[in-house]
Amino acid sequence: MISDPIFYLAAIPAVLFVGISKGGLGAIALFGVPIMSLVISPVQSAAIMLPILLVMDVVAIRSYWGVFDRQLLIDMLPAGIAGITVGWATALYVDDAMLRFLLGVITLLFTAKYFFWSDDGKPQPRNPVKAVAAGFAAGYTSFVSHAGSPPYQLYTLPLKMDRRLFAGTAVMFFAVMNAIKLIPYFALGQLDTTNLTTSAVLMPLAFVSTLLGIWLVKVVSQTAFYRIVYTALLLVSLKLIWDGLVGYNLI
Numbered sequence: 023m024i025s026d027p028i029f030y031l032a033a034i035p036a037v038l039f040v041g042i043s044k045g046g047l048g049a050i051a052l053f054g055v056p057i058m059s060l061v062i063s064p065v066q067s068a069a070i071m072l073p074i075l076l077v078m079d080v081v082a083i084r085s086y087w088g089v090f091d092r093q094l095l096i097d098m099l100p101a102g103i104a105g106i107t108v109g110w111a112t113a114l115y116v117d118d119a120m121l122r123f124l125l126g127v128i129t130l131l132f133t134a135k136y137f138f139w140s141d142d143g144k145p146q147p148r149n150p151v152k153a154v155a156a157g158f159a160a161g162y163t164s165f166v167s168h169a170g171s172p173p174y175q176l177y178t179l180p181l182k183m184d185r186r187l188f189a190g191t192a193v194m195f196f197a198v199m200n201a202i203k204l205i206p207y208f209a210l211g212q213l214d215t216t217n218l219t220t221s222a223v224l225m226p227l228a229f230v231s232t233l234l235g236i237w238l239v240k241v242v243s244q245t246a247f248y249r250i251v252y253t254a255l256l257l258v259s260l261k262l263i264w265d266g267l268v269g270y271n272l273i
Contacts (some may be wrong), residue, residue, distance in 0.1 A: 023219035044078040045235015061185025069212035079197035086190035098157030110206035126262025137154025146180035196268040
């Protein structure tokens, strides 16, 4: 178990962010690994976070049981699993800085459209090809750095589903993704005793923060819900771009 108190100064807010997001408030989960990576390596951060994510998934699934879009999962899950598989196969070669930078730019453009260009307010039509592309990207980035929310939301947010249906579908999608990721993470030797015991110490926060996120989805209006999610996505895009530039020593 990690005993350095400095680690927990970063890990506690990281888990809180992820839990609130798991409860249904969108992309702020992406802050979890970067915050923890301020004090330990990104790879170890992701490994410690994975068991915590699985516990959060169980709490969230119980609250959203039966509230999900079945067709959306059918369209996206197989591609997501394929993305995880490719991420595993290329784990030793992936350029994490470039991946974060490109993902951040795409996400920034997407959120800028929401804030600066008005539309007719109507849901976008479903597109199986876009669903497959988004599912693959979500699976790949989820494996590499638990950063699957932006590509997933690039496709699902314009569908403008009811906020609980949106949240419940996202919960189911990433619960499956996280369960499958156990296999490659174990094969890569990341689920060792130190990381697992550290995850266990942080586990109580998983319950509290996820329930807080679920409660917020229930009490926040539809308009406010999407405003919060898009704002979180905007902040996430800037963080991704920053991480990419730092990775290339450009700032």
